[in-house]
Amino acid sequence: MTDPLFDLTGRRVLLTGAGGALGSVMARAFAERGAHVAVHDLSAERAAPVVEAIQAAGGQAVAVVGDVSTAEGSSDVVRQGADVLGGLDVLLNGVGINRRKPMEDVTPEDFDAIVSVNLRAIYFASQAAHAIMRPQGRGCIVNLSSLSARFSFNTISVYAATKAGVTSLTRSCAREWAVDGIRVNAIEPFVIKTEFTKPLWGEDHRQRWFDHITPVGRLGAPEDLIGSVVYLASDASSWVTGQTIVLDGGLTAGADWDAFRDL
Numbered sequence: 001m002t003d004p005l006f007d008l009t010g011r012r013v014l015l016t017g018a019g020g021a022l023g024s025v026m027a028r029a030f031a032e033r034g035a036h037v038a039v040h041d042l043s044a045e046r047a048a049p050v051v052e053a054i055q056a057a058g059g060q061a062v063a064v065v066g067d068v069s070t071a072e073g074s075s076d077v078v079r080q081g082a083d084v085l086g087g088l089d090v091l092l093n094g095v096g097i098n099r100r101k102p103m104e105d106v107t108p109e110d111f112d113a114i115v116s117v118n119l120r121a122i123y124f125a126s127q128a129a130h131a132i133m134r135p136q137g138r139g140c141i142v143n144l145s146s147l148s149a150r151f152s153f154n155t156i157s158v159y160a161a162t163k164a165g166v167t168s169l170t171r172s173c174a175r176e177w178a179v180d181g182i183r184v185n186a187i188e189p190f191v192i193k194t195e196f197t198k199p200l201w202g203e204d205h206r207q208r209w210f211d212h213i214t215p216v217g218r219l220g221a222p223e224d225l226i227g228s229v230v231y232l233a234s235d236a237s238s239w240v241t242g243q244t245i246v247l248d249g250g251l252t253a254g255a256d257w258d259a260f261r262d263l
Helices: 021-032 044-056 071-085 108-136 157-180 204-213 222-233 257-262
Strands: 012-016 036-041 060-065 090-093 139-144 182-189 244-247
Touching: 012 021, 012 071, 012 108, 021 036, 021 044, 021 060, 021 090, 021 222, 036 044, 036 071, 044 060, 060 071, 071 108, 090 108, 090 222, 108 139, 108 157, 108 182, 139 157, 139 222, 157 182, 182 222, 222 244
Parallel strands: 012 036, 012 090, 036 060, 090 139, 139 182, 182 244
Antiparallel strands: none
16 A cells, blocks of 8 residues: 555656756666656657656656756746646655766856756746746645755865855745745755766776765765755655655765775
8 A cells, every 4th residue: 555645646757957867767666656756858859768668568658858057047937847747745856967077178158067957947947837836735846956966076166156146045945935835855965976077986996986976885876866866856755844864875874984095
């Protein structure tokens, strides 16, 4: 029997950037729990396979296509999602990009491109979602931040700054919109094994380093995000807002640094 606290039956959910490895897994997870899902990505070619997989499994999903790198585009994607779903109960801001460069090589164009997608898009998508959810008296926004909001690796300075901004924005939205019945929370994953993060773990010695630095002995998989995201989007977290769940395999609890000497 499905626990009613975690039941998402009939919830209207828009996921931005859902054509990728993380977003597609979360979209399927919502659909499997009864939600009506709008899968957004920059192109129909990226969104369509996710929609088709959900529909083939008996779920309800539609595609939403749009460029969120501008404030207008981001707001329009949210309005499109609400139109095709007949309303909006949950927004999952999952869109994100990165350009890995040493700080001295980052150009203004690099900076603007990353900030426009990773922070500005989330800001104005949330603003548009608030306008739709406020008359309902309820709603939920979940932001995909990153553990790099707390500490950073080389070559991701702009990405890390935007994720710190997402975590901070989560608190600001939660504080201002609680009176409207809208909860806003975030997750901060450590490295999740996808093509997006392969530059970090793709070489054997890097993989072994990550396996040692992470107390549970492995990096995360996209499926490791499902429990926390479903929790934050469901009635199980009805008294939770302005919070960030760290998903890091125990890294921030501490690591056995002596174990690295033999690597």
